[in-house]
Amino acid sequence: MSQTVQLYDRLRAAILALDLAPGERLTERGLESEFEASRTPVRAALMRLDSEGLVQREGRGWIVSPIDTVEIGALAELREAVESAAIRLSVERASDADVQAIAALLDATRPARDEEQGVRAGGDFHVELSRLSGNALLADAVRNAMTRLARTRWLEVRTAEAREQAWREHREIIEAVAARDAERASALIASHIRGTNERLLAFLAAERQRLRGHGVAIVQAHTGGSQPSGRPRRMPQ
Amino acid sequence: MSQTVQLYDRLRAAILALDLAPGERLTERGLESEFEASRTPVRAALMRLDSEGLVQREGRGWIVSPIDTVEIGALAELREAVESAAIRLSVERASDADVQAIAALLDATRPARDEEQGVRAGGDFHVELSRLSGNALLADAVRNAMTRLARTRWLEVRTAEAREQAWREHREIIEAVAARDAERASALIASHIRGTNERLLAFLAAERQRLRGHGVAIVQAHTGGSQPSGRPRRMPQ
DNA sequence: CGATACAGTTTGGTATACCAGTACGGTATC
DNA sequence: GATACCGTACTGGTATACCAAACTGTATCG
Numbered sequence: 001m002s003q004t005v006q007l008y009d010r011l012r013a014a015i016l017a018l019d020l021a022p023g024e025r026l027t028e029r030g031l032e033s034e035f036e037a038s039r040t041p042v043r044a045a046l047m048r049l050d051s052e053g054l055v056q057r058e059g060r061g062w063i064v065s066p067i068d069t070v071e072i073g074a075l076a077e078l079r080e081a082v083e084s085a086a087i088r089l090s091v092e093r094a095s096d097a098d099v100q101a102i103a104a105l106l107d108a109t110r111p112a113r114d115e116e117q118g119v120r121a122g123g124d125f126h127v128e129l130s131r132l133s134g135n136a137l138l139a140d141a142v143r144n145a146m147t148r149l150a151r152t153r154w155l156e157v158r159t160a161e162a163r164e165q166a167w168r169e170h171r172e173i174i175e176a177v178a179a180r181d182a183e184r185a186s187a188l189i190a191s192h193i194r195g196t197n198e199r200l201l202a203f204l205a206a207e208r209q210r211l212r213g214h215g216v217a218i219v220q221a222h223t224g225g226s227q228p229s230g231r232p233r234r235m236p237q
Numbered sequence: 238m239s240q241t242v243q244l245y246d247r248l249r250a251a252i253l254a255l256d257l258a259p260g261e262r263l264t265e266r267g268l269e270s271e272f273e274a275s276r277t278p279v280r281a282a283l284m285r286l287d288s289e290g291l292v293q294r295e296g297r298g299w300i301v302s303p304i305d306t307v308e309i310g311a312l313a314e315l316r317e318a319v320e321s322a323a324i325r326l327s328v329e330r331a332s333d334a335d336v337q338a339i340a341a342l343l344d345a346t347r348p349a350r351d352e353e354q355g356v357r358a359g360g361d362f363h364v365e366l367s368r369l370s371g372n373a374l375l376a377d378a379v380r381n382a383m384t385r386l387a388r389t390r391w392l393e394v395r396t397a398e399a400r401e402q403a404w405r406e407h408r409e410i411i412e413a414v415a416a417r418d419a420e421r422a423s424a425l426i427a428s429h430i431r432g433t434n435e436r437l438l439a440f441l442a443a444e445r446q447r448l449r450g451h452g453v454a455i456v457q458a459h460t461g462g463s464q465p466s467g468r469p470r471r472m473p474q
Numbered sequence: 475c476g477a478t479a480c481a482g483t484t485t486g487g488t489a490t491a492c493c494a495g496t497a498c499g500g501t502a503t504c
Numbered sequence: 505g506a507t508a509c510c511g512t513a514c515t516g517g518t519a520t521a522c523c524a525a526a527c528t529g530t531a532t533c534g
Contacts, residue, residue, distance in 0.1 A: 002517070028486065038519045043486090047281065051288035060486055060526075074374045077322065081375070085318030137311045138318070141378065239487070265516065275489045280516090297496080297516055 007037050008045040015054050015064055016150050023217035026055065026062040053148050066219045067152055069201060075145045076197035082141045083126060083193060084186045087173070089133035091182040098132050103174050110167065118157035118166065119150060125170050129177070155203040156196055166196070244274050245282040252291050252301055253387050260454035263292065263299040290385050303456045304389055306441060312382045313434035319378045320363060320430060321423045324410070326370035328419040335369050340411050347404065355394035355403065356387060362407050366414070392440040393433055403433070 011031070014020045031042045046062055049055040056065050090099075105128065109121040123146040130142040146153075157163045169192045176185035204211075208218050248268070251257045268279045283299055286292040293302050327336075342365065346358040360383040367379040383390075394400045406429045413422035441448075445455050 004517075027484085029484080039486090040518055040520090043281075044284065044517095047284050048288070051285070062486090071374070074372045077326065077370075077372050078319070078374045078378065081318050081322030082315070085314065089314065133314075135311045135314050137308075137315045141315065241487075264514085266514085276516090277488055277490090281487095299516095 003037060004041040004044045007035055007041045008048055010035060011045050011049060012054060015049070016147075018151060018216065020064045021215040021217070022064050022151065023066040023219075024064045024215075025058070026064060028062070052144060066217050067204075068219050069204060070220060072149065072152065072201065072204070073197065075149055076193055079126075079142065079145050080190050080193045082138055082145075083130060084190050086130040086133040086135065086138040086142065087177065087185045087189050088182045089135060089138070090129060091177055091180050091185055093134045094132035094177070096178070099174065099178050102128050102132070103171075103178065106167070106170055106174060115154040115158055118163045119153045122146075122153065122157065122166055122170070123150065129174070132177075149200075152200060152204065155207065156200040158203075162199075169195075240274060241278040241281045244272055244278045245285055247272060248282050248286060249291060252286070253384075255388060255453065257301045258452040258454070259301050259388065260303040260456075261301045261452075262295070263301060265299070289381060303454050304441075305456050306438060307457060309386065309389065309438065309441070310434065312386055313430055316363075316379065316382050317427050317430045319375055319382075320367060321427050323367040323370040323372065323375040323379065324414065324422045324426050325419045326372060326375070327366060328414050328417050328422055330371045331369035331414070333415070336411065336415050339365050339369070340408075340415065343404070343407055343411060352391040352394050355400045356390045359383075359390065359394065359403055359407070360387065366411070369414075386437075389437060389441060392444065393437040395440075399436075406432075 011020075020026070026046070028039050028042050028046070031037075031046075032039050035042070046055055050057070050062075053071075054065055055062050057063075102125065106121075106125060109117065109124075123143075126146060127139060127143045130139040133139065157166060169188070173185060173188045173192065176188055204218060211218060248257075257263070263283070265276050265279050265283070268274075268283075269276050272279070283292055287294065287299075290308075291302055292299050294300075339362065343358075343362060346354065346361075360380075363383060364376060364380045367376040370376065394403060406425070410422060410425045410429065413425055441455060448455060
């Protein structure tokens with residue numbers, strides 16, 4: 001596998017694991033020495049991560065995308081639109097075997113031992129279900145949204161009860177699909193996404209102080225066009 | 238403006254204007270000499286265009302994304318999902334002034350003299366309307382979809398009657414938004430997108446032979462994992 | 475004590491040299 | 505005449521040198 005791909009994967013993993021803090025400034029030469037690669041693949045990886053929303057440009061340079069409650073809300077609205085449509089198409093097009101495969105996948109991850117597994121299982125469920133729509137673009141949109149949300153979703157599945165609730169709702173959804181009830185499946189998944197988002201935003205608001213202490217900045221909106229007054233300075237870590 | 242951005246814009250324009258034929262093979266060094274830039278910005282532009290779906294990797298190299306009827310259908314489904322949701326939010330959130338601004342924009346482009354203006358006006362209408370949802374991700378998704386469709390949409394607005402019909406449907410839609418009738422606006426835009434897509438696919442099927450004569454390849458699906466048998470050869474141009 | 479001018483350093487942007495892998499075309503052989 | 509082989513040329517991938525612009529810190533001046 002090419003070095004660029006490996007570097008992309010490692011950078012991506014570091015961002016999603018919060019090893020690179022949201023809002024942190026990145027320099028191409030810093031990454032070059034940290035990941036022991038030359039600038040060319042570093043830049044390629046950054047450009048790809050930029051297109052996924054995991055890093056952004058800030059002025060001339062790069063930053064790890066901050067955790068942005070406005071963006072999280074927007075992602076929920078996008079997911080509701082896309083996944084509702086996808087599940088309708090899945091009800092129409094998916095084979096029974098495909099649906100049962102997802103139900104089995106759900107049963108296999110029933111325990112959802114910890115946050116990480118909960119996040120992974122949840123993401124897989126939503127992406128795989130969208131794939132059954134037969135529309136690759138819908139599935140890609142869902143995958144992309146889940147990636148953007150990955151850094152915060154663990155907050156929502158920290159307790160065993162939360163993981164149990166998520167599992168139960170997923171179970172209901174796949175049963176509606178199996179029953180070929182498009183209306184119910186669509187309503188269930190929309191409500192599931194909405195509820196998850198509300199709980200997530202509530203957790204974020206509650207934990208904001210603590211997370212800030214761990215170097216995780218939470219902002220309310222994308223930095224707009226104009227810079228704030230005063231000399232823009234390097235983030236003091 | 239940086240050279241990379243200019244090169245990206247020029248390459249993008251060349252692809253959308255069909256100056257670079259769909260399916261055509263691109264080499265980094267060929268573009269380097271053709272656009273008088275070095276490989277670094279060429280690669281940056283290609284990577285960005287790749288993330289937009291206008292170019293793809295084929296083996297180790299690059300091709301201009303073929304015109305793919307499966308993708309066009311998928312884009313229509315994505316648009317229906319996203320734009321229906323966006324217009325509901327627009328009805329809820331947009332100010333009367335914002336809605337009137339779009340209505341004015343519609344009136345200003347009333348004649349829609351030629352295909353190009355028709356395509357541009359249509360794209361602007363759908364993107365600007367989505368922006369009123371207040372959700373940047375929904376608007377971005379719509380903009381991206383319109384870009385991907387730009388190479389074929391002119392087929393659908395070639396006649397004055399078609400442009401007139403599009404204008405009329407747009408007018409109906411914005412009036413439903415102005416009347417704050419979310420249900421009607423959503424239904425109208427879904428039906429508009431679906432109808433446009435059906436006419437477009439019909440035109441593509443009818444014109445397939447002629448377009449092929451002009452070097453425009455139309456495929457039925459993305460090239461899957463396996464290559465076709467036989468030595469893959471350079472396109473004979 | 476404060477602001478400001480200046481110079482050194484660091485940044486991303488660009489050009490380019492080099493590498494390894496692959497496709498292509500010609501040739502020799504059967 | 506067809507086919508297998510091999511050398512050449514070209515491809516994208518990588519490393520790196522150089523550039524101009526911007527940032528940082530210091531020294532100077534009011």
